[in-house]
Amino acid sequence: LLARVHSSTLVGIQPVPVQVQVHLTPGLPSISVVGLPQSAVREGKDRVRAALQQTGIALPAQRVTVNLAPADVRKEGSGFDLPVAVGLAICSLGLPPECLEATAFLGELGLDGELRPVRGALAVARGCREVGMQTLIVPEGNGREAAAADPTLQVLTAGSLRQVVQHLQGRARLTRAAPPDRDAGASALLGAGCFSEVRGQEGAKRALEVAAAGGHNLALIGPPGTGKTMLARRFPAILPPLGQEEALEVTTIHSVTGLLPDDAGVVRARPFRAPHHTTSRAGMVGGGTPVRPGEISLAHRGVLFLDELPEFRRGVLETLRQPLEAGWVSVVRARERYRFPSRFTLMTAMNPCPCGHLGDENQACTCDPGQVARYRNRVSGPLWDRVDLHVEVCSPSVEVLRGTGTGEASGAIRQRVMEARERQSNRLGPGRVNGEMAPGEVDASVPLGQAGEALLRRSAVSLGLSARAIHRVLKVARTIADLEGSGSVRRDHLAEAIQYRVLDRSGGEGAA
Ligand SMILES: [Zn+2]
Numbered sequence: 001l002l003a004r005v006h007s008s009t010l011v012g013i014q015p016v017p018v019q020v021q022v023h024l025t026p027g028l029p030s031i032s033v034v035g036l037p038q039s040a041v042r043e044g045k046d047r048v049r050a051a052l053q054q055t056g057i058a059l060p061a062q063r064v065t066v067n068l069a070p071a072d073v074r075k076e077g078s079g080f081d082l083p084v085a086v087g088l089a090i091c092s093l094g095l096p097p098e099c100l101e102a103t104a105f106l107g108e109l110g111l112d113g114e115l116r117p118v119r120g121a122l123a124v125a126r127g128c129r130e131v132g133m134q135t136l137i138v139p140e141g142n143g144r145e146a147a148a149a150d151p152t153l154q155v156l157t158a159g160s161l162r163q164v165v166q167h168l169q170g171r172a173r174l175t176r177a178a179p180p181d182r183d184a185g186a187s188a189l190l191g192a193g194c195f196s197e198v199r200g201q202e203g204a205k206r207a208l209e210v211a212a213a214g215g216h217n218l219a220l221i222g223p224p225g226t227g228k229t230m231l232a233r234r235f236p237a238i239l240p241p242l243g244q245e246e247a248l249e250v251t252t253i254h255s256v257t258g259l260l261p262d263d264a265g266v267v268r269a270r271p272f273r274a275p276h277h278t279t280s281r282a283g284m285v286g287g288g289t290p291v292r293p294g295e296i297s298l299a300h301r302g303v304l305f306l307d308e309l310p311e312f313r314r315g316v317l318e319t320l321r322q323p324l325e326a327g328w329v330s331v332v333r334a335r336e337r338y339r340f341p342s343r344f345t346l347m348t349a350m351n352p353c354p355c356g357h358l359g360d361e362n363q364a365c366t367c368d369p370g371q372v373a374r375y376r377n378r379v380s381g382p383l384w385d386r387v388d389l390h391v392e393v394c395s396p397s398v399e400v401l402r403g404t405g406t407g408e409a410s411g412a413i414r415q416r417v418m419e420a421r422e423r424q425s426n427r428l429g430p431g432r433v434n435g436e437m438a439p440g441e442v443d444a445s446v447p448l449g450q451a452g453e454a455l456l457r458r459s460a461v462s463l464g465l466s467a468r469a470i471h472r473v474l475k476v477a478r479t480i481a482d483l484e485g486s487g488s489v490r491r492d493h494l495a496e497a498i499q500y501r502v503l504d505r506s507g508g509e510g511a512a
Pocket of ligand 1: 358
């Protein structure tokens, strides 16, 4: 006797179809699970046994072998409880195998037979669609998420094993999950806080707008308590809303990592991740058992904010270089390679010196030049090379703090950002931004007049700008022109872009 039940496991964030095959052979009653089950799958045996008992289904009085095929893929997670229980129930109740046709199962069982949500339901649902499944049965808490995968996949939700069995017997129908609302995007942004609440800081706000418009990485430099974090947290709200495909990518990563709340449906707000400076390499780029995405992938399509940048371990910061260039990261573990997307805006914040008050009008700095240089050198040059804008954040004046006037709202800024991005798409291709331009594209897209060329040459000498820094300046100048709707890059666009190289400037002085 044999039952075949469709399900799926995840390798990283990739779904891999799995067939649960139940064999009965003469012998003492027992259950064994084969086919590279990892610990959570092996432990599921006891949950399945108890849940079947609670549902009033007797286990076959024979030797049961559950084979998870293909045998060479590790099976992770508790989601196999339901397909294994269904396979045993089919054998025990003698239901026709046709009731399982083109239907996949996913879910963890409680000892009482209740179904509990699992990680990665969206990824599994997309995988099911790809291999031609028509129906996926999941726990109630996973319904909305799974239903977002594809409108042609029927997602049914169940609260317990009993309900699933009654559905298969044709005695009751499970309810179909409704896909989450696609238009919920705008309201999701409201939680981030609005720029109108930030008083003063006009220069910093302008720089954030430029960064959002061109997809530029950015460093905020200023004394403690000047609101660097407050500014950073509001940044996602001036980025364009997530597109449908982007939202599914983000949801998949958050779901696999266990960060998606039950019944959440789809993530609509751009992620903002602010890992602590003690974060390990695995926490940053991905790792663990089973292998999960790290902070840079949780920040995919959003913002990775590194506060107190010089406090991060150098080795951890070095791991950011490749994903910053490529937009994805590769994690190798036990001869297996996992690939996670990581296209994010890097935003960093740091004090100007160890005591924090270099250049502060309100308090004197107590550091000597050697201490300042050592502090800044903790961040490697190659990482700095990937930051387009350096922004000085100063303490707002008393007049500004006491004023009642509110700044511009995030929505208005976002509108300009989206218009500037549209111009970039038209020039560079759909979805591309100036921050991603290759050196050859920079030369073609940023024609400078004579005045511009002269300014650039003078600045390169006086500020000691490297060839890479000059490319950054040109990309940022292009974005400033795009924000204004200007086809050509003028001298004043270039001048603004040059003043975003604060650290090159002070680095030059230090070296002199
Ligand atoms: Zn200092």
